[in-house]
């Protein structure tokens with residue numbers, strides 16, 4: 001058993017190397033996949049509301065463009081560094097390949113705490129960051145999208161800044177933007193919707209039913225809240241959720257529609273202070289320990305460590321967050337027969353609908369929401385079936401199956417392009 005790996009990039013490399021080995025790849029054929037194509041670190045000077053200047057650090061990592069333009073979200077958080085951005089950019093590469101859409105992978109971040117910044121400060125930081133990464137992005141090169149603590153409004157600011165430099169409107173430079181400026185119907189709930197589609201796909205194959213299933217969810221943001229709502233509407237009991245402020249629990253299931261309304265109206269945009277009959281509070285670190293049928297990490301990476309894996313009391317984990325499970329935890333979960341549906345498959349819904357948004361932008365088309373959701377379901381189902389087939393044929397777990405599918409596709413693209421001898 002390998003030592004417990006807390007370095008997220010090492011964690012990703014471990015999975016990449018294992019998949020390459022199982023595929024029987026030559027080291028020469030996949031060595032370049034262990035490195036990002038391009039990394040940019042920028043220092044962003046911004047005049048704050050108090051008229052003093054602060055300098056923020058920003059990142060954009062383009063991991064691979066072998067299968068198409070680089071694609072991936074932009075995160076605002078105090079705990080980002082180049083290592084985590086590289087990891088997330090790699091995961092985007094594998095994710096695009098698993099769902100077989102013509103994108104590579106990228107990720108961006110700005111080290112900041114948005115809860116301590118005014119809207120105007122955030123806007124100035126975003127605009128300056130955009131100007132500084134401008135040579136790297138564009139509809140044919142690299143297309144940012146929302147991730148932790150960013151949203152459609154932030155995407156609108158990026159689009160505007162990029163368009164100002166170009167001298168004309170370029171909607172296709174970002175996805176996840178407001179509908180009024182070229183966003184697509186269906187993007188806001190797409191990641192959560194994709195998670196629920198995949199759980200519905202796997203359910204009959206493993207004798208699982210979402211109706212009446214007990215669920216715990218870590219993270220109640222853009223992804224966690226929507227998937228909680230969709231699962232609740234399908235008859236699951238969401239017994240516990242948490243965000244950065246703490247957790248809430250109700251044995252008979254939380255009223256998710258009511259909770260979403262509460263969070264939207266709460267000035268802190270958290271679940272803190274939510275009261276309802278039968279609801280009790282718990283410290284957020286305890287989210288892992290409720291006896292449930294389905295556990296969904298929807299917050300951030302490196303959450304499920306070996307010690308947590310030993311105690312998790314669930315049948316299935318659906319990784320809505322990117323990179324929530326450490327390698328050593330994976331081994332423990334497998335030995336405990338807990339099924340892990342990996343991030344690069346189950347969380348791909350947002351990416352897929354971003355692809356639809358980009359397609360609409362470059363063709364000046366506008367699709368109906370039903371068209372978006374139907375095609376999302378088809379693409380997610382195709383990806384699930386392909387991962388499941390590798391899982392069955394090669395007798396590997398679902399993460400390894402997804403990595404094998406993805407890496408094979410990226411290596412083939414590189415070979416066809418003549419990158420390797």
Ligand SMILES: NC(=O)C1=CN([C@@H]2O[C@H](COP(=O)(O)OP(=O)(O)OC[C@H]3O[C@@H](n4cnc5c(N)ncnc54)[C@H](OP(=O)(O)O)[C@@H]3O)[C@@H](O)[C@H]2O)C=CC1
Pocket residue numbers: 073146147148149150191218219220221222223224242243244245269270271284298299300301320321322347348350351
């Ligand atoms: N947005 C997207 O389309 C996609 C996102 N993802 C991944 O999903 C995850 C969530 O992203 P998203 O929903 O967009 O981000 P948001 O910023 O909208 O939400 C993040 C949620 O996680 C909570 N959170 C953060 N840290 C902790 C913690 N230590 N313990 C418990 N809760 C915590 C936040 O709480 P609070 O709000 O109180 O800070 C918030 O509820 C990330 O891993 C992201 O990379 C994956 C695919 C696509």
Ligand SMILES: O=C(O)CCC(=O)C(=O)O
Pocket residue numbers: 071072073074092095143144145146147175176322347348350351352354355
């Ligand atoms: O919508 C996108 O392009 C990317 C979303 C993302 O960052 C992710 O899937 O992690």
